[in-house]
Amino acid sequence: MMKYLQRLGKSLMLPVAALPVASILMGIGYWIDPSGWGANNVAAAFLIKAGGALIDNMAILFAIGVAVGMSDDNDGTAGLAGLVSWLVITTLLSPAVVAMFKGIDVA
Template sequence: MTTKTTPKITLWEFFQQLGKTFMLPVALLSFCGIMLGIGSSLSSHDVITLLPVLGNPLLQAIFTWMSKVGSFAFSFLPVMFCIAIPLGLARENKGVAAFAGFVGYAVMNLAVNFWLTAKGILPTTDAAVLKANNVQNILGIPSIDTGIILGIPSIDTILGAVIAGIIVWMLHERFHTIRLPDALAFFGGTRFVPIVSAVVMGLVGLVIPLVWPVFAMGISGLGHIINSAGDFSLTRRPL
């Protein structure tokens, strides 16, 4: 079993490239935001009362359609990032990297869901219990604090998708040229990338529930400190 080494990049170059990968989902997010804003505002009761002509059924159908289409980017934002990051960072076989990004993110949330179920946190409909454990639906799977995407209760934040995208990119760069023994040759090369991504992200998903609550509390505590700083708060200083 052999792999082809890839040129190393500096940390600064990595963050530059990572920032560029955000442009693809951000551009779509901006467009969808405009669609959602126009559709929602022009279909609101107050606007129709002010401009009765907008109450036309055909116009309202168009505005509702715009709202539905515009909501896509906000509903699937984590998925967009987990696909766009490996797509933008990969030097070769970008399509494989993007596909593996989605696989890795979905498997990670399934693993988190497994942990929540094993700990007895799921299944439950108690809102207090779900909130205490940062449980949301992601890709249709109950998981921990990364948003409600395709329905998986998981962990509700874009950070989870970014982490998944970066890890999958690293796996892609390491294994997309791998050569397996003849008996397993079918699974070699680019086919191996989504396979190893599923395994690795499945293990990462078991670690996240142990680490994320502490990390989330740290962010919450930092926000509380900044908010309670009064006039000395960085957010209240004049620029």
């Protein structure tokens, strides 16, 4: 059990390593334009959006990172399988699909 938890911890470190990059990008962007959220400066908007892209897609990063980290040979195909499983689950659990399954009319 302990060996499994160690592998899980190692696999979680892969997506966590991307978070400082996102925070540095967003931090520099907000430092350039602290009040306009990037509206007053193109470079600030670029940096804020680049860091936000990582933050907004954190679930995908963790799905791929855990899949690659937990595979026996750290193969990229496990990352693809993790992405596919994440896409299937998020699609099947979306409000529109659940309403369709339950027969609820969504207008």
